[in-house]
Amino acid sequence: MNDEEWALVRDLLPVPGWLAGRNGRPEGYCHRQMIDAIRYLVDNGIKWxxxxxxxxxWPRVYAFFARWRDTGLVAEVHDRLRDAVRVAEGRDQEPSAAIVDSQSVKADATVALTSRGFDVGKKANGRKRHLLTDTLGLLLDVLVTPASTTDRDAARILLGVTLDIVRRSDDTRGFEVLPRRWAVERSFAWCLRSRRLARDYERRTDTSEALILWSMTMLTSRRVTARHQGPAQMRAV
Structure with missing residues (x-):
C-alpha cells in the first residue's frame, strides 16, 4: 500500500485488544507490514x-492471517471498506438488491476429497465459489463448497430473502449479457486478477473464503483511495 491508501485503511482497522485495555500483548510487527505481506501473497500467488x-x-504472517480469518476481522475490515466505496459512489451503505452466482475452479492436490467435488456442467474437479454482490459488484458474502454443490443449495445458505432467478432463453447460443448478472461475473473476473485464486490450493474452505475477502479488500481500498485522490486515478483502478 502507498501512504495514502494506508492512511485510509488504518482508520478502518479494528483496535487491538491490548490497546483497548483487553487481554493480549502488542504485535511484534505493525499491521501495515502484515497486511502488505498477505496482499502480496494473494496478488502474486506465492506459497507461504x-x-x-x-x-x-512467513510463520508470523500466516499466524496473523489465521487469527483474522478465525475471528472474522478480515470480513469486518472488508465490509467497512465496501461501505466506504458505496458511500463514495452516492449509495446507501445497505444495498437494496443483491446478485448471487457461482464459479467452479480446479482444486490442487492439497485439497482433501471431503471438501471437493465434480461439477458436471463445467467439467471441473474442485470447488465452487458462490459470491453474493451488490449491483456495483462489491462483495456482500462468500461461500466456498465442493464443486458438486448446486447453486440452489448454496443460495439457501447465503440468502434468506426472495430470489429472482435470471434465466437464459432456450434458443440462445454462446454468451449473452443477462440483466444484473454481469455485475457478479465482473466480480469473479476481479478475483481472478489475484493469482492465488486462479486455482484452489487451500486445505480449508474458510481459508479460501478469507483469501477472496483479502482480494476484494485490495480492490475496495484502492477504489476508496482513488476517490479521495481524484477522477484521473479513479479511472485507472
Missing amino acids: RSMPSDFPP
Whole structure:
C-alpha cells in the first residue's frame, strides 16, 4: 500500500485488544507490514514459505492471517471498506438488491476429497465459489463448497430473502449479457486478477473464503483511495 491508501485503511482497522485495555500483548510487527505481506501473497500467488525476506517471517504472517480469518476481522475490515466505496459512489451503505452466482475452479492436490467435488456442467474437479454482490459488484458474502454443490443449495445458505432467478432463453447460443448478472461475473473476473485464486490450493474452505475477502479488500481500498485522490486515478483502478 502507498501512504495514502494506508492512511485510509488504518482508520478502518479494528483496535487491538491490548490497546483497548483487553487481554493480549502488542504485535511484534505493525499491521501495515502484515497486511502488505498477505496482499502480496494473494496478488502474486506465492506459497507461504516463499514470502520475500523484506516481509516479516512467513510463520508470523500466516499466524496473523489465521487469527483474522478465525475471528472474522478480515470480513469486518472488508465490509467497512465496501461501505466506504458505496458511500463514495452516492449509495446507501445497505444495498437494496443483491446478485448471487457461482464459479467452479480446479482444486490442487492439497485439497482433501471431503471438501471437493465434480461439477458436471463445467467439467471441473474442485470447488465452487458462490459470491453474493451488490449491483456495483462489491462483495456482500462468500461461500466456498465442493464443486458438486448446486447453486440452489448454496443460495439457501447465503440468502434468506426472495430470489429472482435470471434465466437464459432456450434458443440462445454462446454468451449473452443477462440483466444484473454481469455485475457478479465482473466480480469473479476481479478475483481472478489475484493469482492465488486462479486455482484452489487451500486445505480449508474458510481459508479460501478469507483469501477472496483479502482480494476484494485490495480492490475496495484502492477504489476508496482513488476517490479521495481524484477522477484521473479513479479511472485507472
